[in-house]
Amino acid sequence: MSSNHPPIGEAEGKAEAVENMFDAVAPRYDLLNRVLSAGIDRYWRTRAVALLRDEQPRRVLDVATGTADLAIKIQRTLHPRETIGIDLSTEMLDRGRDKIAQRGLASRISLRRADAATLPFEDDTFDAAFVAFGVRNFEDLDAGLGDIHRVLRPGGALVVLEFSTPGAFPVKQLYDWYSHHVLPRIGGLLSPDQGAYEYLPSSVAAFPDGSDFLRRMAGVGFADLAWTPLTFGIASLYEGRVRSHTTHPHTDS
Numbered sequence: 001m002s003s004n005h006p007p008i009g010e011a012e013g014k015a016e017a018v019e020n021m022f023d024a025v026a027p028r029y030d031l032l033n034r035v036l037s038a039g040i041d042r043y044w045r046t047r048a049v050a051l052l053r054d055e056q057p058r059r060v061l062d063v064a065t066g067t068a069d070l071a072i073k074i075q076r077t078l079h080p081r082e083t084i085g086i087d088l089s090t091e092m093l094d095r096g097r098d099k100i101a102q103r104g105l106a107s108r109i110s111l112r113r114a115d116a117a118t119l120p121f122e123d124d125t126f127d128a129a130f131v132a133f134g135v136r137n138f139e140d141l142d143a144g145l146g147d148i149h150r151v152l153r154p155g156g157a158l159v160v161l162e163f164s165t166p167g168a169f170p171v172k173q174l175y176d177w178y179s180h181h182v183l184p185r186i187g188g189l190l191s192p193d194q195g196a197y198e199y200l201p202s203s204v205a206a207f208p209d210g211s212d213f214l215r216r217m218a219g220v221g222f223a224d225l226a227w228t229p230l231t232f233g234i235a236s237l238y239e240g241r242v243r244s245h246t247t248h249p250h251t252d253s
Helices: 014-037 040-050 069-078 090-102 141-151 171-190 194-206 211-219
Strands: 059-063 082-087 109-113 126-132 152-163 222-230 235-242
Touching: 014 040, 014 090, 014 171, 014 194, 040 069, 040 126, 040 152, 040 222, 040 235, 059 069, 059 141, 069 082, 069 090, 069 109, 069 126, 082 090, 090 109, 126 141, 141 152, 141 211, 152 211, 171 194, 211 222, 211 235
Parallel strands: 059 082, 059 126, 082 109, 126 152
Antiparallel strands: 152 235, 222 235
16 A cells, blocks of 8 residues: 655645656546546536636636646636646646647647746736646645736636535535545555545645635635535635735735
């Protein structure tokens, strides 16, 4: 049994450990997503993208894009002029590029290796940004959210889709049993790195979800915040807006 996984919560060196973990699971990542979520992850992504359906953003950033499932959904649903996906894992990005090419979307979607905390883009570059199942893997949550805020134009939206911990009986008890006993076993059967699927429930449990996450978004400057639990609270959608960059911590000289 492998126990190699990133540190839980925010910790120095986490970004490199996350990169190594996702490089290891990349060959089976899409299969594992479908099996472990019974396909409901597709519905969650659809809900996330639908939040901005009426806004017609022209340039969209997909942070922690993985194998580009969300980037493809963004392009097919919102039809922006350009979608850029970033991720730490080159193996995941390679598989994402293959999927994009197979769907004839290479002229609209580009992928590049980058860290959310140090995005290689100018201020006010994007009309919208998404993060699906990636913020709990940030080494420094405030730095990652803050740099996303920096690259969004005033009025731009951030939509975050992330796992959360259900609180109501009996969903909480069923979720705890599944995530700590079933999920790691299936992950171990389908992936060479069982440690990655031991990391998942631990990282979800440590993540500041719900109103705590909204406070973290507000702390880096996001406003007009909203939180929507999905599927009995197993996942959550968060939305915030950029009013201006005058209070952004990275703009201090």
